[in-house]
Amino acid sequence: MSTDRIGPDALRFLAAGGLNTALTSAVYFAGLTVLSSGVSYTIAWLAGLAFVMAFYPDRVFPGGRTGFADRLAVGGSVVAVFVAGLATLHLLERALQSRTAAFFATLAITTTLNFLVSRWILRRHAPP
Template sequence: MAWLAGLAFVMVYYPERVFLGGRTGIADRLAMGASVIAVFLIGLASLHLLERALTNATAAFFITLVMTTILNFAISRWILRRTW
């Protein structure tokens, strides 16, 4: 429930408060929500793979955290700032 509440928060507030001047239509908000879900799934897969490859759960966690944070920001910015 908390994750879904966080996802709703991102979809409602990020377009107008984080990416000022960006697109704020419902389709853009839904695309951003879908991208957050996709990055979450990518993060789960990469965490699993890195844990096996590195045999260090802490390092795998922090690498995944950095990767998914950058990916979420970049994709959300692209969705909300695109001009077409």
């Protein structure tokens, strides 16, 4: 995996993350007008997952792998990091005795993990 693209990849990843957050927030709040918060959150989260699988291979990590299996692998990794993030959040809430600190620490950890794993999946053996 080439390290010469880390900076641009990271910037595109953060920009796409902001766009994804805006999209999922809009879906969530629109859903709240007619759905429960749990159903609305689930639909928003699934929309965000679809966004990652569709958008990241071509736009965030251009020139990398873009096949269907690669997109599924990125989606699966996001799900795995989400589950790991839930566990991390609960552990840090107990350790730090602060929900706010635990949230921001978990956010930093999961964002970093999502970037590294997605980048590895989409950049492995990619053409230069």
